[in-house]
Amino acid sequence: AFNISQNKFDDEEPAWSPDGKKVAFVSDRDGQRAIYTADFALAGLKNIKRITFSGWDDQPAWSPDGKWIAFVSARPTRQPIYITSAEGGIPRIVDDSDMFAVSVTWAPDSTIVTDMPNDSTRAPLYQARPDLSSPNSGHPYEMRRMTTTRLDPGINKLNGRVADSYIALQARLKQEVGYDFLSVLADMTRPIDLTCDITCDTLSWHKAGRAFDTRLDYTDARGSALEIVREDQQGETFFRMFLRAAAQDGSMGEPMKQAPWDLGYRARWIIGRGEGGVKKPVPYGFYVDFTELARAYGWERISAHDGDDFDWRTNKVAAEYWHYQRMDELNWYQAMREVFSETELSTLSDWNTLANKLDYEPYLLYLKGVPAPSKAWQWYALEP
Incomplete structure (x- = not known):
């Protein structure tokens, strides 16, 4: 026997992949008990990768084909089983009941088996066959309430298919920045x-449960802790969001290297009139790039609006720096069908109503995947 993990961290519960080339294990090397995978070599572990982020995770177990890893994840009142891709991704809960699993293993037929203690002297066996299909297949998902996030007013629910990625992002951000920025949303x-009027989209990804808007600002005892940086890309304007870390001793975040953008009234209407604001001096301190962290969990920003009647240079609401959505290569209608039936969507997604009464351009409806009547010409989709 020899040590393949020679370091100061607590690396525990190794589980070998079926082909013997990889190992999954539990470690606290990032400050939180999580599951990692690595390639095995006689000289030690290589290509170490963290694959879970949302809880106190234990007992990794490989599926027979080596594509999935099941694990037990401790929660405040229960201990359910999750599965995730061996390459990393959004974990899926195997059973959303109040189970308290103490171990997990796979049967040869890819059934998951676990022990669950109860009041008797013998722990009962629980068996389940998890969904190992593609994330884009299967039946429509239900909306899940996000109990760790508050909206006042608002609906704190997300599409069940993306809910775990949001929960993981919230937990990771709290760890990185030192406070729970996503506990309250706009x-x-x-x-x-x-x-909607011109300030929002009737065919919004919010309705599909795949979008959220952060707070527009965040302040603490030291003042504003939220900064945005303007980025112009391929004729569009985007904003990157940074949050000042709670600890300013270098243990969290990094120094800002780009000048933030000032969207305040004086900057937009007096100093930089017609330009939508001006750059501010680079602030002192350590910041976390929220936009990049969100992207790592599949949540993407959108560009600012610059239309004739809704332009970020004259209307701050059009800046949209607070908006993030997760599309997973779906069009809008496909995303809506995950959580609504065609009957429920029939009124909202009527092509003629959208085109004639709400003034949607046919090519936009085509791109959003709205079912078109037979008389709608497909070449409209080519019109910019």
Whole structure:
């Protein structure tokens, strides 16, 4: 026997992949008990990768084909089983009941088996066959309430398919920045029958439970802790969000290297009139790049609006630096079908109503995947 993990961290519970080339293990090397994978070599572990982020995770177990890892994850009142891709990804809960699993293993037929203690002297066996299909297949998902996030007013629910990635992002951000920035949001899921004006989209990803809006600002005893940096890319304007770390001793975040953008009234209307604001001096201190962290969990920002009647240079609401959405290569209608039936969508997604009464361009409806009537010409989709 020899030590393949010679370091100061607590590396525990190794589990070998079926082909013997990889090992999954539990470690606290990032400050939180999580599951990692690594390639095995006689000289030690290589290509170490963290694959879980959302809890106190234990007992990794490889599926027979080596593509999945099941694990037990401790929660405040229960201890359910999750599975995740061996390459990393969004964990899926195997059973959303109040189970308290103490171990997990795979049967040869890919059934998961676990022990669950109860009041008797013998721990009962629990068996389940998890869904190992592609994330884009299967039946429509339900909306899940995000109990760790508050909206006032608003609906704190997300599409069940993306809920775990949001929970993981929230936990990771709290760890990185030192406070729970996502505990309060400006917006999350919108009612399906909500009709918007020019300041929002009636066919919004919020309705699909795949978008959230952060707070527009965040202040602490030292003042504003939220900064945005303007980035112009391929004719569009984006904003990157940074949060000042709670600890300013270098243990959290990094020094900002780019000048933030000032969207305040004086900057937009007096100093930089017509330019939408001006750059501010680079602030002193350590910051966390929220936009990059969100992207790592699949949540992408959108560009600012610059239309004739809704332009970020004259209307701060059009900046949209607070908006993040997760599309997973779906169009809008496909995303809506994950959580709504065609009958429920029939009124909202009527092509003629959207095109004639709400003034949507046909090519936009085509790109969003709205079912088109037979008389709708497909070449409209080519019109910019």
